[in-house]
Amino acid sequence: MFESAKSKIEDTQVVFEQLQKVEDSVAFKALFNSFLSSARAITYALQKDGKKILGFKKWYEIKQEEMKKDELLRFIHEARTEDFHEGKHRLAFGTYFEHFSTDKVGPPPSPEAKLGIGVEGPFWIINEGKPQERRIPIKQGGNFVVQVSISNPPTKHRGILIFNVNPVNICRLALQYLSELVYEACEKFEKK
Numbered sequence: 613m614f615e616s617a618k619s620k621i622e623d624t625q626v627v628f629e630q631l632q633k634v635e636d637s638v639a640f641k642a643l644f645n646s647f648l649s650s651a652r653a654i655t656y657a658l659q660k661d662g663k664k665i666l667g668f669k670k671w672y673e674i675k676q677e678e679m680k681k682d683e684l685l686r687f688i689h690e691a692r693t694e695d696f697h698e699g700k701h702r703l704a705f706g707t708y709f710e711h712f713s714t715d716k717v718g719p720p721p722s723p724e725a726k727l728g729i730g731v732e733g734p735f736w737i738i739n740e741g742k743p744q745e746r747r748i749p750i751k752q753g754g755n756f757v758v759q760v761s762i763s764n765p766p767t768k769h770r771g772i773l774i775f776n777v778n779p780v781n782i783c784r785l786a787l788q789y790l791s792e793l794v795y796e797a798c799e800k801f802e803k804k
Contacts, residue, residue, distance in 0.1 A: 613665075613802045616657035617794045621787075624650040628787055632780055636749035637705050637732035637758050640779075644703060647783050648692035654790045655679075658797060665801050675793060684769035688786045703779060704763045705732045712754030721748055733758040 627650050631643040662668035679685040687702075694700040712734065714727060725736040727750075734750040765777035769785050 614658065614661045614794060614798050616661050617654055617797070620650065620654040620657045621791050621794055624654060624787055624790070628783055631783060636751065637760065638735070638747055638749055640760055641701060641703055641732075644779055644783070645692075645695045645701060648688060648695055651688055651783075651786055651790055652692050654794065658794055662797060662801065668797070668801060671797070671800065682769060682789075683766040684774065684782065684785055685789065687766040687782070702763050702765075704761050705758060706761075707731055707733045707756055707758045710755040712756055714753065717750050717753035 624647065627643060627647045631640065631647055634640050634643055659672060662672060679689070691702045694702065707730070712729075717727070717734070720727075721736055722738050724740070725738045725748075726740060728735050728737050728747065732747075732749075733756065734753065735747040736750060737745070737747055739745045760779055762777060762779055762782060765774075765782065767774055767777065769789075774781070774785070
């Protein structure tokens with residue numbers, strides 16, 4: 613019972629673990645957005661798994677209200693909707709350079725690659741103007757730091773102030789809540 617929801621928790625845990633380790637802005641943004649979609653899939657799977665269970669619908673309606681009232685969970689839902697339906701994201705990047713030398717970035721990945729520098733850091737642009745265009749982050753060539761934050765982050769979760777509103781912590785708190793939600797359903801509705 614609730615096997616689909618448990619499977620989606622595992623999927624989301626894998627994405628979260630990758631998000632914690634990633635070291636470039638392009639991959640971070642992709643994994644953050646993947647986390648949002650994967651987290652939403654947990655609640656979809658939970659609803660589907662519980663659809664035919666007596667008493668589940670009423671229990672889940674109460675949980676839905678709880679989630680709607682929770683600032684962090686509402687943020688996760690809205691950020692996923694903005695990403696999935698509008699192509700927008702809630703992340704804000706900033707790059708701080710102490711020094712950077714184009715002579716020290718190494719050879720370009722292809723002869724036509726161009727160097728770009730933006731708020732998400734330095735990168736190579738390959739296949740510019742073609743369907744295969746993409747950015748490859750540059751990780752050497754100087755001393756610089758790329759920082760990421762959330763634009764208009766949630767400040768409360770479960771009625772408690774969130775002091776650390778970095779994207780990884782916000783995802784950690786959301787995953788913890790959703791995991792507890794699924795296991796609460798298991799305890800309440802699985803036959804013992």
